[in-house]
Amino acid sequence: MNKIDEANEFIKQNKAKVNPKYRLKYHLMGEYGWINDPNGFIQYKGNYHLFYQHYPYDAVWGPMHWGHAISKDLVKWFYLPLALAPEEDYDRDGCFSGSAIEKNGKLYLFYTGHIYTKKEKNDDYKQVQNMAISADGIAFEKYEKNPIIDVTQIPDKASKKDFRDPRIFKIGDTYYLLIGSNDEHGIGQILMYKSIDLIKWEFVNILLKGNEDTGINWECPDIVRFDDRDILFVSAQYMRPNGIYFKNTHSSIYFMGELNSEEGKFTYEDYWLVDYGFDFYAPQISVDKNGRIIMIAWMNMWETDLVTNRLGHNWAGAMTLPREVLAVDEKIHFRPISEITKYRKKEYSLQDLKLDGEMCLETIGTSYEIDVEFESLDAKEFGLKVRKGKKEETVLSYNCQESLFIFNRDRSGVGPKGERKTLVNLNEGRLRLRVFVDVSSVEVFINEGEEVMTGRIYPDSESINISIFSVGECRVLYLKKWDID
Ligand code: FRU
Known part of the structure; x- marks a missing residue:
């Protein structure tokens, strides 16, 4: 059995052992085990697809798989077989976060392969970018020449370890990837690559770099264009608290400004928290066929007590209610997706x-x-x-x-x-x-x-x-x- 079939079989055999006490009624969770970041959020062939970071064997973070669920209305989700499992040299210790795009009717996933480089020393790792393709949105085949971007393509002044969470998007005929990173002083930054065929990738520039206040590493970049502005999202590790704000260990923030895709530069005036509560991280955006901009995030926070794993409930982690994103004045506003009213x-x-x-x-x-x-x-x-x-x-x-x-x-x-x-x-x-x-x-x-x-x-x-x-x-x-x- 391959690793995906093994994991699917394990979930099937064990899902009845999930303790229902704290299970949510109208939010997406895994069927069994652990989940974190939303991945590959896209509307494809009539369904919303949401993938997620998943360790199916236990309610703790472990070698990451991609779980997969689909929905017609973003409220009721149906589980599909897992999409990715760590089993190749280039992703052997985890299929980390990433994103999706449709091309010629096929669904392309971009994700990070996580590889520990020393046995029993989890601090030493490298990360590369991989691709997987599906013709039906259910079964995914990893690209035979993965990785599509390896560590030799990381520029100077960027971490050789933290290089993850590719965000794919297209402007005109050019594809772009944004990748989370940090610089030689441990300051969060985003790297930008470009390609015309999704296969050969070229480094463009450091799109944006933070400062001492905005965290030691940036994860899960995302970008969306409104008529008159671009918004860049990052999930910043260990952001510095400021008064009543940025009180969580890690913070998802957004920059409102302008993307210059030719030069690979993002200019902005200010940044804000995406959510002002306790449990919100790694949001991902999808623009649906009606042009609606929808965001979904992990409704938990790293390094906090997730309770259900500690209590032996055999599950941990959930997604927020999907939110519509609107640009209003110099900020963004959120509206619960209208489907919930049904x-x-x-x-x-x-x-x-x-x-x-x-x-x-x-x-x-x-x-x-x-x-x-x-x-x-x-x-x-x-x-x-x-x-x-x-x-x-x-x-x-x-x-x-x-x-x-x-x-x-x-x-x-x-x-x-x-x-x-x-x-x-x-x-x-x-x-x-x-x-x-x-x-x-x-x-x-x-x-x-x-x-x-x-x-x-x-x-x-x-x-x-x-x-x-x-x-x-x-x-x-x-x-x-x-x-x-
Ligand atoms: C963010 C994150 C990502 C990484 C994934 C691993 O929550 O740390 O940077 O790809 O989780 O599960």
Whole structure:
């Protein structure tokens, strides 16, 4: 049996052993074992395809395979056989992250082969870029002359080790690859290569280099073009915290600016976090056939307690809800994909309510959406508590004096604690939230998606209450809640 068949067979034999307690209802997870980054996100022959970093044998990171799922609506996913497994000299210790493109009806995957160069010394490794091709979007054949870019094509002043996560895209007749890297001082940077046939690749330039604040290595680059601007995404390892921002160990950020593809240069004025919560990394973008720009990310964070692996639940890692990306003023905004509204069930609603104190809603749940709009009036603070039980609650609040939106998970159950804050201005005294709660996750879209905060929580299955609260008087203009499962 080859390694893909072996892994598929193992999953089939073992998937019933996954503990359902914290499994999500409307987010993508692996069937068994570990998953991290989304890979190869593309709409191809009528389906959205999402691949993901996957170690199928255990709920820990291990030699990476590519898991594979398809969907018509980005909510309901169906698993396909794994797409890639590490088994060749050029990818023997892992098929790391990468991306996809369609050419002449075929689906091409670009991924990094990870190779340890010394036995029992995992610090010594090299990374090369590989290609795999499929005619049906199900079975992939690795290109016979892999690697397509090897270490000899790494320029001076770029790490000879960290050279990964190829992002393929096309402008005119030319294909480009962006690759994550760092320089001789350990500063994150992106390398750009070009090709006319996807096979012979030539180094163009260092597209963009960070500074001491923006992390020691850049992973998972991505780029998207809007009418009047380009946006470059990177996942920066060990970014330096700045006030209330960049508090996670690693941060996914975006630069808004302009790509000069001829020279391989990206110019920008500023950068921002993509998500202001706790658990969001390695986002990947896909432009679908309707021109909609969709983002999906790993809904976890490296070097944190992922809980389900520690508790022996035989799975770890999940994807965010897919988000539509919109360019608004000098930033990007996010909107939950519209397809999710088709899954709304059992509407609960209340209207025009003055609130001073805390009020428990006459509805409960573990997986649902809430759409609510508050008017601050005289309140010092107001907000929402979800997954509330005898000893637990997850608090989403707005502090009017400091104009801060706060996601607090100190009492959210058995997972990591803490809070994340972000500056949010009210619109004529109003704050609108769309909150997506799933069994072990919370995603909050603030004011038409100006900002999003994502975090995992691990509350007791009995913690099902929802309340609204205000310190001083506020008005709840409306609140609607729908179950989603
Ligand atoms: C980012 C990352 C990538 C790498 C992959 C390995 O989360 O570290 O750089 O390709 O995960 O699983």
